[in-house]
Amino acid sequence: MNRHSRHAVALGERQAPENFILPYARIFHESEEAIMVTDRHSRIVSVNPAFTSITGYDESEAIGQKPSILKSHYHDPEFYVKMWASIHQDGSWSGEIRNRRKNGEIYPEWLSINSIEDENGILIYYVGMFSDITLRKNTLSKLRLHAQVFSNASEGIMITDKQLKILSVNQAFTTMTGYTEREAVGHTPRLLHSGLQDQYFYIKMWESIHATGFWEGEIWNKRKNGELYPEWLSITTLRDEGGNITNYIGMFADITERKQTEEHLKYLAHFDKLTGLPNRTLLCELVNEATVRCMKTIRKFALFFIDLDRFKMVNDSLGHSVGDKLLQQVAKRLSSVVRSDDVVSRLGGDEFIIVLQHLEEPEEAILIANQLISSIKQPFSVADNELYLNASIGICMYPNHGEDFETLLKNADLAMYQAKIQNGGYQFFNENILSTFLRKLELENELRWAIAKNQITLHYQPQVSAETGDMKGMEALIRWNHPTLGPVSPGEFIPIAEETGIIMEIGKWVLKEVCAQLNRWSSKSYVVPPIAINLSARQFLAPDLASTFHDIVRQTCCNPQHIVIEITESSSMHDIESVLPILHEFKSFGFQIAIDDFGKGYSSLGYIKQFPIDILKIDLSFVQELISDSKSTVITKAIIDMSHGMNLQVIAEGVETLEQLEYLRTMNCDIVQGYVIDRPMPSEQLEASYLRGVNPHEEMVQTTYQS
Numbered sequence: 001m002n003r004h005s006r007h008a009v010a011l012g013e014r015q016a017p018e019n020f021i022l023p024y025a026r027i028f029h030e031s032e033e034a035i036m037v038t039d040r041h042s043r044i045v046s047v048n049p050a051f052t053s054i055t056g057y058d059e060s061e062a063i064g065q066k067p068s069i070l071k072s073h074y075h076d077p078e079f080y081v082k083m084w085a086s087i088h089q090d091g092s093w094s095g096e097i098r099n100r101r102k103n104g105e106i107y108p109e110w111l112s113i114n115s116i117e118d119e120n121g122i123l124i125y126y127v128g129m130f131s132d133i134t135l136r137k138n139t140l141s142k143l144r145l146h147a148q149v150f151s152n153a154s155e156g157i158m159i160t161d162k163q164l165k166i167l168s169v170n171q172a173f174t175t176m177t178g179y180t181e182r183e184a185v186g187h188t189p190r191l192l193h194s195g196l197q198d199q200y201f202y203i204k205m206w207e208s209i210h211a212t213g214f215w216e217g218e219i220w221n222k223r224k225n226g227e228l229y230p231e232w233l234s235i236t237t238l239r240d241e242g243g244n245i246t247n248y249i250g251m252f253a254d255i256t257e258r259k260q261t262e263e264h265l266k267y268l269a270h271f272d273k274l275t276g277l278p279n280r281t282l283l284c285e286l287v288n289e290a291t292v293r294c295m296k297t298i299r300k301f302a303l304f305f306i307d308l309d310r311f312k313m314v315n316d317s318l319g320h321s322v323g324d325k326l327l328q329q330v331a332k333r334l335s336s337v338v339r340s341d342d343v344v345s346r347l348g349g350d351e352f353i354i355v356l357q358h359l360e361e362p363e364e365a366i367l368i369a370n371q372l373i374s375s376i377k378q379p380f381s382v383a384d385n386e387l388y389l390n391a392s393i394g395i396c397m398y399p400n401h402g403e404d405f406e407t408l409l410k411n412a413d414l415a416m417y418q419a420k421i422q423n424g425g426y427q428f429f430n431e432n433i434l435s436t437f438l439r440k441l442e443l444e445n446e447l448r449w450a451i452a453k454n455q456i457t458l459h460y461q462p463q464v465s466a467e468t469g470d471m472k473g474m475e476a477l478i479r480w481n482h483p484t485l486g487p488v489s490p491g492e493f494i495p496i497a498e499e500t501g502i503i504m505e506i507g508k509w510v511l512k513e514v515c516a517q518l519n520r521w522s523s524k525s526y527v528v529p530p531i532a533i534n535l536s537a538r539q540f541l542a543p544d545l546a547s548t549f550h551d552i553v554r555q556t557c558c559n560p561q562h563i564v565i566e567i568t569e570s571s572s573m574h575d576i577e578s579v580l581p582i583l584h585e586f587k588s589f590g591f592q593i594a595i596d597d598f599g600k601g602y603s604s605l606g607y608i609k610q611f612p613i614d615i616l617k618i619d620l621s622f623v624q625e626l627i628s629d630s631k632s633t634v635i636t637k638a639i640i641d642m643s644h645g646m647n648l649q650v651i652a653e654g655v656e657t658l659e660q661l662e663y664l665r666t667m668n669c670d671i672v673q674g675y676v677i678d679r680p681m682p683s684e685q686l687e688a689s690y691l692r693g694v695n696p697h698e699e700m701v702q703t704t705y706q707s
Contacts, residue, residue: 034109036128042066045125054109054132056102067128072106074098083113087126091115096133108133156231158250164188167247176231176254178224189250192221194228205235209248213237218255230255272346274324275331283345283353287405290343290357294398301357301398302365305412306334306372308350309390309424318385325382330389333378337371353409362397362428369393369426392419393426401429444496446482451509456480458513459680460531462690463651463673466665471690473564473651473671475532476514477680478506498538507539511549514563515556517683526691530592532564540567540578546585553589560590564615568596580610587612594651599639609646616643620654623674626663637667644668 028035034051038044047062055062055070062069075098086093094112101107109130116125156173160166169184177184177192184191197219208215216234223229231252238247270282278286290301308330315323327350334352335344343355356368376391394415402408411429414437419427427433450456456478463473480488497503514531521528539545553560565586567579583593594615595608599622618639625632636652643650652664655674664672678689 031129033129033131036062036067036130038067038126038128040123040125042126054101054107054130055099061102070099070101072098072100074106087113087115091117097130099130153251154253156250156252156254158184158189158252160189160248160250162245162247164248166191176223176229176252177221183224194220194222196220196228209235209237213239219252221252230259275328275346277331277335277352278343278345280345280347283343283347283355284405286343286345287355287408290355291398291403291405293357300359300400301355302359302362302368303396303398303408303412304352304354304356304365304369304372304426305347305394305396305409305416306352306354307392307416307420308352308376309392309420311350311389314387314389318383322383322385326380326387326389329380329382330376333375334372337375338368353412359397362395365395365397366426369395373425390424392416392424394419394429395426396429440496443485443488443493444500444502446485447480447493447497447500447502450480450482451505455482456506456509457682458510458517459682460686461673461680462678462686463529463532463671464677466652466661466669466672471529473529473532474686475534475566475673475680476510477534478510479680494536498536501538503536503538504542507533507535508548508552511552511563512556515553515558518558518562519556520683521687521691524691526687528562528691530562530564532566532594534566534568534596537568540582546582546589549586549591550589561592564592564594566594566596566617576610584612596653599635613648615649615651617651617653617673618669620674623652623654623660623664624656626660627657633663636664640667640669 028048031048031050034054035046035048036044036051037046044062044065044067047057047059051062052058057065057069083093083095092112092114094110097109097111098106099109099111110133111128111130113126113128115123116127117123153170153172156176157170158166158173159168166184166187166189169179169181173184174180179191205215205217214234214236216232218230219233220228220230232255233250233252236249236251237245238249240246270279270285271277272279287303293299294301311323311326314326327346330350330352331344331346334354338344338354338356341357343353343357345353345355347353354368354372356365359365372393373391376389380387380389394412394417396402396408396412396415398408401411411434414433415427415429418433418436419425459477459479460474461477462471463475464471478490478494480490480493482488494503497506510533514533518528518531535545542548549563549565550560553563565583567583586593592614593612594617595611595613596617597619598616599619616639618636622632622636622639626636640650649670651671651673652660652669653673655661655664655672655676657676660674661672661676681689
């Protein structure tokens with residue numbers, strides 16, 4: 001409205017009849033826009049109902065006030081200076097402004113202000129008209145947010161019409177597929193079809209969309225460059241107020257990396273990381289599949305449990321890196337022997353499983369077992385080391401020895417242990433092996449409680465002078481008498497005690513019992529010679545072995561000189577670097593030390609001179625052959641002479657005949673021990689026979705001399 005029209009309006013309002021003004025009054029009253037009229041001094045002279053609705057001020061509260069009652073202080077003073085400059089110059093202003101309602105709420109409004117002059121150009125009114133644009137602002141904000149989400153989403157978004165023509169795509173769509181919006185719009189999603197899903201897949205997908213309005217799942221699509229890729233796709237149906245379909249929205253994410261991760265995790269779950277062979281989990285699945293095939297074809301398969309002999313020594317001496325490389329070579333060598341449809345698996349450590357499929361007779365398994373053993377015996381070259389291994393193989397046949405994976409594996413494991421006892425080779429599973437295992441398991445369980453239940457006792461075998469027959473020592477030997485199993489041989493339960501670690505507690509108990517017995521005999525004023533107790537190689541693994549034994553002897557007030565620590569030659573030679581310091585520690589505490597079974601296995605005179613020993617015990621195999629084998633006689637004589645040259649006492653054990661005794665005496669052997677002297681006996685019997693001043697062998701010695 002220009003200035004001239006404003007004059008006309010003012011004049012018309014003064015001169016128009018009432019029927020001409022009435023429509024304008026109705027518009028003023030019913031307008032959805034707020035109308036506020038002020039005089040030339042900016043005092044409000046009239047407002048309409050919409051003003052009250054928007055601002056909260058009714059007419060009576062507004063009349064006489066200035067528009068500043070709506071001022072929010074949101075805008076700085078310069079804003080209002082520019083507004084009024086425009087009104088004074090142009091007679092009007094319009095724009096967005098923030099005002100305050102009566103309740104204090106600040107809201108946005110679109111405001112226009114016009115100045116009204118009379119016919120002489122004199123300012124008489126200002127008319128302000130405004131509307132609350134909160135809803136519009138919120139709507140615009142949401143639309144702007146939605147647009148930003150659409151544009152910046154990491155998921156690809158594709159909007160189609162109800163005929164599946166693409167209307168719009170976002171930047172992520174272009175990044176993933178390679179198609180720009182211009183290339184995609186107007187096409188259907190078939191643009192991306194990979195051809196991997198058949199027609200039935202899409203029928204089921206659209207059935208779900210039509211039934212529920214939604215579908216999601218994994219699908220393979222094709223990029224613009226032809227590359228196929230997996231994506232996770234969700235399709236949503238949009239409808240109008242009448243329920244009619246208007247659009248479809250597809251949102252998808254490229255899951256290539258996730259699929260690769262899943263495949264890698266699947267590989268790790270089913271394959272051995274070191275060798276790449278199937279692990280136990282996959283092996284179980286493959287064996288189960290093999291059983292199903294054999295049930296249908298009435299054929300057999302064999303399961304080999306393979307344990308590498310001497311691998312631990314390589315691993316401990318050369319390090320795990322060399323050990324790992326050796327296992328990798330073993331895996332390749334095993335795989336090269338068997339057929340392509342057979343299964344080679346690593347169970348863990350140095351244990352491998354082979355499944356030979358489609359067998360008709362056990363002889364076929366024997367042939368492969370011999371080939372495997374021969375292959376493993378060939379030298380391995382690892383990090384400039386030439387290494388030699390052997391293998392122990394336990395063999396189970398399906399279905400003869402088991403009809404499921406766990407049973408076959410367990411029985412093959414038992415057969416392998418039997419093969420290992422026999423120094424390698426192969427062993428078929430049989431019921432005797434199972435009986436042996438069950439017996440071993442029962443003994444292990446019972447042995448754990450044997451000491452607490454007072455089932456363990458000590459017997460003592462005298463060691464006498466070969467010359468006089470006087471007792472010079474004795475050996476404490478453990479005996480186990482079970483209430484239901486009866487007497488259990490030390491040869492049967494000692495290996496179990498060593499394997500399980502129970503030998504640690506048994507060793508302490510033996511020493512405590514020997515010390516207690518020494519105190520009982522000392523209280524009767526008997527002269528008691530030293531008592532020997534046996535230590536196993538397993539006990540030397542305890543770092544505090546010597547100090548623990550010293551504490552027991554000290555707490556029981558015994559003299560360590562009365563205790564002989566007896567170790568086998570084989571156990572002392574096995575790890576001389578760790579055994580030697582312990583032996584020196586024993587010696588420093590006052591214990592005597594004896595080497596048992598000397599001459600058996602791999603004797604090393606160079607090592608023997610380093611040992612702080614007092615006694616050498618000749619292995620019984622030489623004693624038993626003294627009469628029948630001249631070489632044994634020569635070796636025995638050499639051991640005795642060598643020992644005397646090193647100021648060591650010599651004990652010959654296993655002496656069973658008077659002829660053997662005579663030979664040993666003529667060789668100047670110091671002490672003899674064996675059945676020809678006496679068997680191991682309870683402490684009461686030994687006390688009665690040897691400690692009460694009686695020499696039970698005096699007559700035997702005289703007879704031997706006379707002969």
